[in-house]
Amino acid sequence: xxxxxxxxDAVGAEAHSAGARVGDFIELLKPRVMSLVVFSGFAGLMVxxxxxxxxxxxxxxxxIAVGAGASGAINMWYDRDIDAIMQRTRKxxxxxxxxxxxxxVSFGVVLAIGAVxxxxxxxxxxxxxxxxxxxxxxxxxxxxxxxRRTPQNIVIGGAAGxxxxxxxxxAVTGQISLxxxxxxxxxxxxxxxxxxxxxxxRAGDYAKAGVPMLPVVAGARATKAQMLVYTALLxxxxxxPWALGLAGAVYAAAAVILGLLFILxxxxxxxxxxxxxxxxxxxxxxxYLFLLFTLLIVDxxxxxxxxxxA
Amino acid sequence: MMTQSxxxxxxxxxxxxxxxxxxxxxxxxxxxxxxALIYVISIVRMGGx
Numbered sequence: 001x002x003x004x005x006x007x008x009d010a011v012g013a014e015a016h017s018a019g020a021r022v023g024d025f026i027e028l029l030k031p032r033v034m035s036l037v038v039f040s041g042f043a044g045l046m047v048x049x050x051x052x053x054x055x056x057x058x059x060x061x062x063x064i065a066v067g068a069g070a071s072g073a074i075n076m077w078y079d080r081d082i083d084a085i086m087q088r089t090r091k092x093x094x095x096x097x098x099x100x101x102x103x104x105v106s107f108g109v110v111l112a113i114g115a116v117x118x119x120x121x122x123x124x125x126x127x128x129x130x131x132x133x134x135x136x137x138x139x140x141x142x143x144x145x146x147x148r149r150t151p152q153n154i155v156i157g158g159a160a161g162x163x164x165x166x167x168x169x170x171a172v173t174g175q176i177s178l179x180x181x182x183x184x185x186x187x188x189x190x191x192x193x194x195x196x197x198x199x200x201x202r203a204g205d206y207a208k209a210g211v212p213m214l215p216v217v218a219g220a221r222a223t224k225a226q227m228l229v230y231t232a233l234l235x236x237x238x239x240x241p242w243a244l245g246l247a248g249a250v251y252a253a254a255a256v257i258l259g260l261l262f263i264l265x266x267x268x269x270x271x272x273x274x275x276x277x278x279x280x281x282x283x284x285x286x287x288y289l290f291l292l293f294t295l296l297i298v299d300x301x302x303x304x305x306x307x308x309x310a
Numbered sequence: 311m312m313t314q315s316x317x318x319x320x321x322x323x324x325x326x327x328x329x330x331x332x333x334x335x336x337x338x339x340x341x342x343x344x345x346a347l348i349y350v351i352s353i354v355r356m357g358g359x
Contacts, residue, residue: 019329022336055354059347122351 020103024093028076028104029069029111036289037068037164043293044168044183047246047300052123052172059122060171064164066115067131071138071160073108077101078143082209088202119171127171134163148210151217158191159184165293182240189234190289193227193266197282200224201275224270227281231266235259241296251292251299258288 041064045057052060076083076094084095093099112135120128142157162184169180199206199213200220206213215223238259242252265281272278 018323019326019333021329022332025333025336053354055350059351062347118347122355 020093020099024098025107027093028073028099028107030072030076031069033072034065034068036286037161038065039290040183040187040293041065041164041168043297044165044180045171046168046297047183047241048169048172048180050172056122057171059118060127060168063115063119063123063127063131064167066111067119067135068164070108070111070115071135073104073111074139075143077105077108078139079147082148082211085209086202086205088205123171124174126174126176127167130163130167130170130176134160134167137163149212151212151214153212154195155192158188158195161191162187179241179244179246182237182244182246186234186237186240186292187289189230189237190285193230193234193262194282194285194289196223196227197269197278197285200269200278201282224266228263228266228270231259231263235263238292247296247299251295254295255292258291262288 038061042061045052045060076092079089080092080094080101083089083092089095094101094104116128116132116135119131138157138160142153142160146153146157165183165187166176166180169183170176196214199215200223203213203215203220207216214226238255239252241247242249242255262284265277265284268277269281
C-alpha cells in the first residue's frame with residue numbers, strides 16, 4: 001500500500017470517530033452507476049422470451065442492483081489511495097474520512113455474497129453465476145489488475161458493465177443465447193467511447209493519480225481516433241437486436257438515428273481542441289444507452305409499438 | 311512501511327450516539343425487509359411461480 005493510502009487511512013480513522021452516516025454507506029454503492037446497470041439488467045429481463053413471476057423479476061433486479069453496489073463499495077475500498085488524489089473522487093466516503101476502509105470492504109463483501117446467494121436460491125444458478133462473475137470481473141480483473149496497469153483498462157474491464165442484460169436474460173430463460181450476447185456486446189462496445197470522453201476532460205486528474213487512461217498514455221488525438229473507431233463499430237452492433245428478431249422497426253430506426261448522432265458526437269470531439277465536445281459526448285453517451293434500452297423494452301411491451309398482446 | 315497509531319476514539323458524543331442509532335435502525339429495517347422478501351419468494355416458488 002502506498003504512503004498516500006496510509007495518510008488517507010489516518011485521516012479516515014480520525015474523522016471516523018463520529019461514525020458513518022447511513023447515507024455514506026449508500027454512497028459506497030455508487031447509486032448513479034447502479035442506475036444504468038439496473039436499467040440494462042431490467043431491459044434484458046423484459047426482452048427475454050418467457051415469463052418470470054413479477055416478484056421473482058423484482059428480486060432478480062434487486063440482486064443485480066445490490067451486486068453492482070457491492071462491486072462499487074469494494075472498488076472504493078481498493079482505490080481509496082487514488083480517490084484521495086483525484087478531484088472527481090476525493091469527496092467519496094472513504095477518502096473524505098466518513099467511512100472506515102475495513103467497514104467499507106466488509107459491507108461490499110457481505111452484500112456481494114448476499115446478492116449472489118439470493119439470486120441462486122430465488123431465481124436460478126446461471127443468473128447467480130453470471131452475477132458472481134460480473135462482481136469478480138469488476139473487482140479482480142478491472143479494479144485490481146487492469147485499472148492501474150494498462151490504457152486498455154476500460155476496454156476489457158467494460159465487460160463487467162456489459163453483463164447485466166445477460167443476467168436479466170438468464171433470470172428469465174435460464175440460458176445464454178445469441179441475443180443476450182448481442183446485448184452484452186452492445187454495452188461492451190459502448191463503454192470505451194463513454195469512458196474516454198470523460199477521461200479526455202479529466203486527463204489531468206488521472207495523470208496525477210497515476211492511472212494510465214488512454215488520453216494520459218497515448219494523448220488526446222489517439223484517444224479521439226479510438227473513440228471514432230468504437231462508435232463506428234457500435235453502429236451495426238446496435239442493430240443486432242433488430243436483426244436477431246428481438247426488436248422491431250421502431251427500435252431499428254431509433255438505433256440508426258442514435259448511432260449516427262453518437263458518431264457525430266465523436267466527430268465533433270475529433271475536431272474540438274477544448275473540453276466542450278467531450279463533455280457533451282459523455283452526457284450523450286448515457287442518454288444513448290438509456291434511450292436504446294428504453295426502446296428495446298417499449299418495442300417488446302405487449303400492446304405497445306411492436307409487442308404482441310397474445 | 312511506517313507504523314500508524316490510530317487516534318483514541320472520542321468519548322461517546324450525542325452526535326456519535328445519534329449516528330449509531332440511525333445505523334442500527336437501518337440494519338433492522340434491511341433485516342426485516344429481507345425476512346419479508348424470503349417469505350414472499352418462498353410462497354411464490356411453492357406456488358409454482
